[in-house]
Amino acid sequence: MSLSYEMENSRAWQTYLAQINQVTPYLEEDLIPFVNTLKRPKRALIVDVPIVMDDGSIQHFEGYRVQHNLSRGPGKGGIRYHPDVELNEVMALAAWMTIKTAVLNLPYGGAKGGVRVDPRKLSPRELERLTRRFTSEISPIIGPQTDIPAPDVGTNASIMGWMMDTYSSIKGHTVTGVVTGKPVHLGGSLGRVRATGRGVFVTGLEVAKKINLSIEGSRVAIQGFGNVGSEAAYLFHKANAKVVCVQDHTGTIYSEQGLDVKQLQNHVAQHQGVAGFPEASMIDDQEFWTIEMDILIPAALEGQITAERAQNLTAKLILEGANGPTYPEAEEILLQRQISIVPDVLCNAGGVTVSYFEWVQDMASYFWTEDEINQRLDKLMMSAVEDVWSKAQEKQCSLRTAAYILACERILKARKERGIFPG
Known part of the structure; x- marks a missing residue:
């Protein structure tokens, strides 16, 4: 991993923290004491993932699962396979998932995971062994009511199928809702890709x-x-x-x-x-x-x-x-130039929204058509745009700041109302 990439990934977490600091003055006074909740992950797990390669050698890979915030429900977020995955990047991506699920008003918190590996250099059997070992290592903290992984960069439906099967084998029964983005015939949702x-x-x-x-x-x-x-x-x-x-x-x-x-x-x-x-x-x-x-x-x-x-x-x-x-300094320039930005936490939330639909369908063992999925997706996304736009007009701020105000209000109200245990 290059030093420059480490610095960039560390900067991803700093970018997120800058976004939280920017939105804090807009929040209701009774929520301010809880803001620090958003500035640190609830849980970060680093695991060693040893696998037997096709040539009989043993290689070790480093894996991560970060649960940033669980105040509004189980963690939700993808699994990334990439040679430059590292903790600061995963922390930032988990935090953005916390914001994203809250912007869409989904009953989730934010999580993210990954393994530092180039999946293109592994054979299919090595990739399966890596996935199954990684799943077993993070299995104590994932589950359909605790933390639900999904595909991300370098992973796909097949990998989610292996994760589901591994977790189910550990539990002794089929648990389709432990991951989303699975193959349709294993409980995946139409329209997810x-x-x-x-x-x-x-x-x-x-x-x-x-x-x-x-x-x-x-x-x-x-x-x-x-x-x-x-x-x-x-x-x-x-x-x-x-x-x-x-x-x-x-x-x-x-x-x-x-x-x-x-x-x-x-x-x-x-x-x-x-x-x-x-x-x-x-x-x-x-x-x-x-x-x-x-x-x-x-x-x-x-x-x-x-x-x-x-x-x-x-x-x-x-x-x-x-x-x-x-980057935040780039956004300042863009806003000064009156260029509108639909922020990631709203713009690319279609995937997590249909992941939510998949989870709901798995829980009910009742599945919808692709037209029904698309109609429900469009309705939720349009409603979220309206909420964020209205908040931006009310506060006279950018769409990103408005999205963060909306999300942080929802998260911190949940945190406040749940209280701190033990006190």
Whole structure:
């Protein structure tokens, strides 16, 4: 792991703390004594994950599960497999989940987990062994009423299936609700894979109306073309916006006329990246931040919009598909330039919302159609946008600050009313 990456990840937690400090003056006076609850995780578990490799050797990997706050319900948050995973990053991601679930008014707290590993370097059998061992190590603190993992960067439905099976084996009976994002035939929910991207689109649509930005004909640039970026691109394309630029780990492509998103999805499925897409030109990665655009969707990793990049962005609306893509000093510049930002804790909450639907369906053993899922998702996301927008108008603040005010009020009222035990 590079020193620079460690510093960036440490900064993710500092970014979160800065956001809490910024929102504190807006809170009701009787909630202020409880604010420090939000500035430290409730529980952080670091585990050693030894596995037998295919060649017979034993390798050790470091794993984490952080429960940031459980005042409003069980922890909820993904499991990340990435070579640069470390504790400060996981703490920040868990904290943002606390805020996110509260903004959507879901009955959850925030959690996050991960293993420091490059999953692409493991065989399928090694990946399964890693997942099962990691699950067994964190099993004392997870469960359908305590902490519910889900997929994140580097993990998928199959990995959630292994986690569910391992936990169920430990408990001696099938526990489908211990994770979400599972394969549908193991109790997963329809619509889950596309839910985060759909949420980005729905919140973008609602805020665009409020700032009088026409979606039809608008120029959209997207960083990241995984589940989130590709689905958002597809829905904006269907709404007659022009997706003119896409950047991923393989490079940056550009088309003045707009990209055929369906063709690009097919290309990425075949070639594992946007590079070489025949209907577009390759441009330098840094040009992504200066091209003419109306809507920017950062849907990759955190810490992408720096102060320098914020100075040059031409977007009128930023939809944070990724967690923590905008540094606080960059946001100040963007707001001064009257660029609207739909914050991550609202914008990309479609995934956790459908995870909530999956959990509810598992508890009831009764499952909904994809149309029902999408209708319920759209309704919740639009309601959350309305709540946050109204709070921003009332307090005369940014959408991010409004979202944090709303979330912190809900969390801290729960903390206050539950009291502290033992006293």
